[in-house]
Amino acid sequence: MTDYRHALIGCGRVAANHVDGFGRVPGWVLATACDREPHVKEFAREHGIATAAQDVEEVFADPGITSVSIAVDHVQHGPLVERALVAGKHVLVEKPLCLDPAQARQLVALAAERGLVLSTVAQHRYDPVVRAVRQWVGRGLLGRLVFASATLQARREPDYYTGSYWRGTRRGEGGSALINQGYHCLDAVRWICGDLTTTAAVRTAGVLGGVIETEDTLSGLLSASGVPVTLNVTVASSVEWRTRIEIVGELGSVVFDLDHPGRLRRWDGSAELVRLAERESSRGLAEEPPGTSYYGTSHRRQIADFCRSVAGGGPMLSSPADSVGTLETILSLYALSSR
Ligand SMILES: NC(=O)c1ccc[n+]([C@@H]2O[C@H](COP(=O)([O-])OP(=O)(O)OC[C@H]3O[C@@H](n4cnc5c(N)ncnc54)[C@H](O)[C@@H]3O)[C@@H](O)[C@H]2O)c1
Incomplete structure (x- = not known):
């Protein structure tokens, strides 16, 4: 049974590690691949991902999506993490969390306030x-x-x-x-x-x-x-x-x-x-x-820890x-x- 539906935003070089990691967690499915470029359709087909989206707003507006990976260029991390948290999604963002420490602290506070898991990949x-x-x-x-x-x-x-x-x-x-x-x-x-x-x-x-x-x-x-x-x-x-x-x-x-x-x-x-x-x-x-x-192979370990935490298993490592x-x-x- 699938309890959690995840979306991957950014289907570039590191995307395979997120596909692999979420594909290994029982009860989780990578339901949506999102990339603003058209190659997202082929990416989704290749990896058996049901939905391909070119607009992140579609992902944030989907009430069936529990959580997102953000794997895009660094300058967009801050705004996209904020947007995802405001939309009620748990967030796994590739490193760095963002490019501004004050914004980083605000994002950590926002996640805590909303009871959402926020994790920066440091596999x-x-x-x-x-x-x-x-x-x-x-x-x-x-x-x-x-x-x-x-x-x-x-x-x-x-x-x-x-x-x-x-x-x-x-x-x-x-x-x-x-x-x-x-x-x-x-x-x-x-x-x-x-x-x-x-x-x-x-x-x-x-x-x-x-x-x-x-x-x-x-x-x-x-x-x-x-x-x-x-x-x-x-x-x-x-x-x-x-x-x-x-x-x-x-x-x-x-x-x-x-x-x-x-x-x-x-x-x-x-x-x-x-x-x-x-x-x-x-x-x-x-x-x-x-x-x-x-x-390496430790995206899968961090992703397993993220999923455990989203499912109410307590703080991440x-x-x-x-x-x-x-x-x-x-x-x-x-x-x-x-x-
Ligand atoms: N943890 C690691 O070992 C590791 C390894 C590689 C990259 N990374 C990190 O992953 C992130 C992405 O790196 P990459 O090498 O995969 O980049 P990339 O350029 O290969 O891929 C980024 C993708 O994001 C898409 N994109 C950009 N803005 C978008 C938006 N608003 N909506 C939807 N799609 C959008 C682009 O079209 C592109 O396909 C970076 O933060 C990088 O530092 C981490």
């Missing part, structure tokens, strides 16, 4: 490795943290930007290497180490500067309760996609990446940490990613306020640098 928080490392840090298995570092090396060709109406534009994307590709590395470190304050940042567009208004590279110096955190993100390297996160403590350290399937690479420390790390590293994840491989903090950190790194 790597649901990666088993990230959850395990967060737990080990929380239990003090690494001792006092000494430093953390997060790196993303990615490559984006000029046509990735020139073929898009929003990528690489200040208005549509609000930044590039950090707010788009680097978002997850920063968010994962924040999730593990705690709130971040920013000290310095440098951003450049040395490679893609002729193509984009935004940055292709950003390095930041931050701290988590006094613990130094370094961040280096680029979309101008020779490697298509490679992340590396290192958490170093007085009593132990771990190195892992967010690439599919999410791997613990190295570890050192107490017998207990080594035992847990060996177990985690041998578990692996024999899962096929539904879309682009490095988006990660609260909407968490994504406001990540947005504030990103904007603060932009404010500390200039391009």
